[in-house]
Amino acid sequence: MPTLHALANPARFLRIARPLTPILFWAGVALIAVGCWAGLTQTPPDYLQGETVRILYIHVPTAWLGMGGWTGIALSSIALLVWRHPLAAIAARAIAVPGALFAALCLVSGAIWGRPTWGTYWQWDGRLTSMLLLFFVYCAYIALARADAERGGDGRLPALFGIAGTVLLPIIRYSVIWWNTLHQGPSIGLTKSTIAGSILWPLPIMLVGFTCLFGAIVLMRMRTLLASAKSEARMRRMARA
Amino acid sequence: MKAKHQRLTLILLALGAVAVSAVLALSGLRDQAAFFYAPSDVAAQGLPLGRAVRLGGMVEAGSVKRAADGVTVHFVVTDGKATTPVTYAGIVPDLFREKSGVVAEGQFQRDGSFVAGNLLAKHDEKYMPPELAGKMHETKTLEQ
Structure with missing residues (x-):
C-alpha cells in the first residue's frame, strides 16, 4: 500500500488533510441540504406509513455510518497491529466519537419512526438490542483509547478491542434474517431494493452527504489529536530544558 | 518482513475467529433472541x-x-x-x-x-407510493 505509507509522515498527511477538510465538509452540507429538500418535498409518502417514511433518509445514513465507523476502527486497528502505521491509532480515536454519535442518532431516529409505525419507541428486539450494544461498545472504546493514550500506551490494547468489537457488525446485519425480530428485514441489498424508486432516489444523496460530513469530522479530529500530541511533546521538552 | 507476515497471519486468524463467533452467536442465540x-x-x-x-x-x-x-x-x-x-x-x-x-x-x-x-x-421491507400499491389501502396523511 504505497499511498497509505506515504501518509505515514504526519506533515505530509496534514498537507493533504488541511485542504480536504473544508471540501468534504461543504460537499457534505450541500448534499444533505439537497437530500433533505428532495426527501421532504419531492418524494411521495409510503402507502402504509404515510409521511413517517421520510425518517429513512436520516435513519439509513446514520445506521450506515454507525456501522461503517466501526469498520474504520477495525481497519485502523489492523494497520496499527500489522504495519505499525503511525497514524492508525489517531485515526481510530478520531473515528470513535462521531461513530458513537451516529449510532446514537440511528437509535433515536429509529425510535421516532417506531412509535407511529410499530406503536412503540423501544422493544428489546434483536436488531435494536445489537445496535444499542454497538453504541455501548463505542463508549467503552472511547474510554479505553483515551486511557491508553494518556498513559503513553502504543494503542495496541484498544486496537485488539477494535478487532474484537467487529463481532457485532455481522450480528447487527443478520439479526433480522436469522432471528425473528420486530424490525423488518433488509430493504436494500447489493443488487436490488424493495423500496420503490420514487421513494429511494434521495437516499444515495443523503448517504454520500453524510459520509462526506463524517469524513470531514474525522479529519478535523485527527488534526486536533495530532496538534495536541505535538504541543504535549513540546511542553515535555520545555519542562526538561 | 518476517515479523510483519507473522502479525498479518495472527490478525487474519483473529478475524476468522471473530467471524466464527458471530455465526455461533447468531445461531446459538436463535431461540433466546x-x-x-x-x-x-x-x-x-x-x-x-x-x-x-x-x-x-x-x-x-x-x-x-x-x-x-x-x-x-x-x-x-x-x-x-x-x-x-x-x-x-x-x-x-x-x-x-x-x-x-x-x-x-x-x-x-x-x-x-x-x-x-x-x-x-x-412493518415489512417494502416501501412504495400509494399509486403503486393500487388503491388497496388509503394512506393516512395529516390532512385527512
Whole structure:
C-alpha cells in the first residue's frame, strides 16, 4: 500500500488533510441540504406509513455510518497491529466519537419512526438490542483509547478491542434474517431494493452527504489529536530544558 | 518482513475467529433472541402457558372481527403453517390490518387461543407510493 505509507509522515498527511477538510465538509452540507429538500418535498409518502417514511433518509445514513465507523476502527486497528502505521491509532480515536454519535442518532431516529409505525419507541428486539450494544461498545472504546493514550500506551490494547468489537457488525446485519425480530428485514441489498424508486432516489444523496460530513469530522479530529500530541511533546521538552 | 507476515497471519486468524463467533452467536442465540413465537412454534413446542409472551405473524385475510362493545377485536394470526386466534381489547395501531404483520403481547389460553394486552404492528421491507400499491389501502396523511 504505497499511498497509505506515504501518509505515514504526519506533515505530509496534514498537507493533504488541511485542504480536504473544508471540501468534504461543504460537499457534505450541500448534499444533505439537497437530500433533505428532495426527501421532504419531492418524494411521495409510503402507502402504509404515510409521511413517517421520510425518517429513512436520516435513519439509513446514520445506521450506515454507525456501522461503517466501526469498520474504520477495525481497519485502523489492523494497520496499527500489522504495519505499525503511525497514524492508525489517531485515526481510530478520531473515528470513535462521531461513530458513537451516529449510532446514537440511528437509535433515536429509529425510535421516532417506531412509535407511529410499530406503536412503540423501544422493544428489546434483536436488531435494536445489537445496535444499542454497538453504541455501548463505542463508549467503552472511547474510554479505553483515551486511557491508553494518556498513559503513553502504543494503542495496541484498544486496537485488539477494535478487532474484537467487529463481532457485532455481522450480528447487527443478520439479526433480522436469522432471528425473528420486530424490525423488518433488509430493504436494500447489493443488487436490488424493495423500496420503490420514487421513494429511494434521495437516499444515495443523503448517504454520500453524510459520509462526506463524517469524513470531514474525522479529519478535523485527527488534526486536533495530532496538534495536541505535538504541543504535549513540546511542553515535555520545555519542562526538561 | 518476517515479523510483519507473522502479525498479518495472527490478525487474519483473529478475524476468522471473530467471524466464527458471530455465526455461533447468531445461531446459538436463535431461540433466546427470538422476539416472538410464531403459531407453528407453538404447535411444535407446546403452549407456553402461565407467562407473558409475544405472538407474531400475519393477520389472516378476512379474520378481523370487531365485537359489539367497540373495543374488543378478534383476529387470526398465521405464519402460513399454523394459525392462532387472538382476542385484544384496546386501540389497535395504525398499521394493523389484514395480510399485514402483527406482534401481540399477552398470554396463551389452555384452548390454544391468545389474549393480547398490547398490539404492535410489524412493518415489512417494502416501501412504495400509494399509486403503486393500487388503491388497496388509503394512506393516512395529516390532512385527512
